Amino acid sequence: MTAAEQHRQVVVIGGGQAGLAAGYYLRRAGLDFAILDANHAPGGAWQHYWDSLRLFSPAEYSSLPGRPMPHQRGATYPDARHVAAYLAAYEDRYQLPVHRPVHVTGVERTPDHLTVHTDTDADTWHAQAVVFATGSWRRPFVPAVPGREQFTGRQLHTTGYRTAADFAGQRVAVVGGGNSGAQIAADLTAVADTRWVTRRPPRFLPDSVDGRALFELATHQVRAHAAGETHTGVASLGDIVVTAPVRAARDHGLLTAHPMFDRLTATGPAWPDGTTWDCDTIIWCTGFRPDLAATRPLGLHRTNGRIPTDGTRTLEDPRIHLLGYGNWTGPASATLIGVGRTAAEQLRTLLG
Incomplete structure (x- = not known):
């Protein structure tokens, strides 16, 4: 050896x-x-x-x-x-x-x-x-959105995000309807003009549900599946855990989701109806x-x-x-x- x-x-x-x-x-x-x-x-x-x-x-x-x-x-x-x-x-x-x-x-x-x-x-x-x-x-996964190479602003994934202060005074698009997207969008609302973009309307879990309940639900779901039984599981409740910052941003009307754009231009997202939104940064919270x-x-x-x-x-x-x-x-x-x-x-x- x-x-x-x-x-x-x-x-x-x-x-x-x-x-x-x-x-x-x-x-x-x-x-x-x-x-x-x-x-x-x-x-x-x-x-x-x-x-x-x-x-x-x-x-x-x-x-x-x-x-x-x-x-x-x-x-x-x-x-x-x-x-x-x-x-x-x-x-x-x-x-x-x-x-x-x-x-x-x-x-x-x-x-x-x-x-x-x-x-x-x-x-x-x-x-x-x-x-x-x-x-x-x-x-990290980033979807192949048409025009991604043309956007002249900054693009980063969840992995590159550290603190909201880095984006103070900017216009920021946060893409992703899961926990990361909701948390980072909520984080940014205090310092940046933030637009939260999701593929489908976000589904918040009941405010009383946290990781304890999610763990038990996931366990029961998998075991029921292994036994050939039906279990509705976590997905039936929602996707996003309502942490304190997410709750505060949501309750103050700062966490309103916009539908997913279908392409990017040099200056920002563009939607099928012709709507555009110029921004400085896109943060991909896409898993x-x-x-x-x-x-x-x-x-x-x-x-x-x-x-x-x-x-x-x-x-x-x-x-x-x-x-x-x-x-x-x-x-x-x-x-x-x-x-x-x-x-x-x-x-x-x-x-x-």
């Missing part, structure tokens, strides 16, 4: 909330494993979120297995910095073997093991199982795609863009697991509270 080859029973790709939850159970089971994280610092995607972002749930409903998230002083719903600090402390508390920054370029399989290639000096890892826990932050580029050398088949799984285990190769990508890899597994339950079930599969 050379210095550039590392052998482990399990390699976890991604050191955010899903990777740490996997690490917690792998450590408890006494397995030899490594976590490879592309970030330069702990905290997963939370270290990159905008300043005003807050969780949808109180700290006690946002914890990874084994260690409750502490309350943030003066805040019922913790902010992103608090979550990033919690993940860093969690990693340290359990002495999880995280290697960073390590960018995984691809995973290949042989009958005997899986080979993980990276762009670092320790560029090759061999494992009996690989857990993909990369999330989606590095794969993400799973960051699974490293699976390409594996040649795994996809159905409707997803790699088929049984729980977290891919159907084509039981040595390969996907953790934290949403309900298709475990009920509410893209959430802090939900990923722990899925990680525990994944360990049972690995040991089985």
Whole structure:
């Protein structure tokens, strides 16, 4: 074995909330494993979120297995910095073997093991199982709107937004009818001429609903589906959690959605009826795609863009697991509270 080859029973790709939850159970089971994280610092995607972002749930409903998230002083719903600090402390508390920054370029399989290639000096890892826990932050999605290349103003995705002060005095179009779009539009209304644009009329959840109820609803929905039963789930209630800033902007009439434009001109959006709106900036709050580029050398088949799984285990190769990508890899597994339950079930599969 050379210095550039590392052998482990399990390699976890991604050191955010899903990777740490996997690490917690792998450590408890006494397995030899490594976590490879592309970030330069702990905290997963939370270290990159905008300043005003807050969780949808109180700290006690946002914890990874084994260690409750502490309350943030003066805040019922913790902010992103608090979550990033919690993940860093969690990693340290359990002495999880995280290697960073390590960018995984691809995973290949042989009958005997899986080979993980990276762009670092320790560029090759061999494992009996690989857990993909990369999330989606590095794969922002922007729709192919005609004229996007012609717009002469600034365009950025949710990933590039930090604080409303950066847009003071501007005219800003915020595109996207989900939580990110609503929160960022609400954030901007105090300092910028803001136009919120959505593909369909936004649907606000009841003001009393937060992440606690959403987690339970998502769990019941997936379990009912697995049992062949019908469950209306979260979608029947709405799409947007009414956080305090969103509620304030909505109640003051500042969060009125406009229909989606059909093209962009050099100066801003244009609608089918001929209406135009000149603006300085467009912020695309249009979601993400799973960051699974490293699976390409594996040649795994996809159905409707997803790699088929049984729980977290891919159907084509039981040595390969996907953790934290949403309900298709475990009920509410893209959430802090939900990923722990899925990680525990994944360990049972690995040991089985």
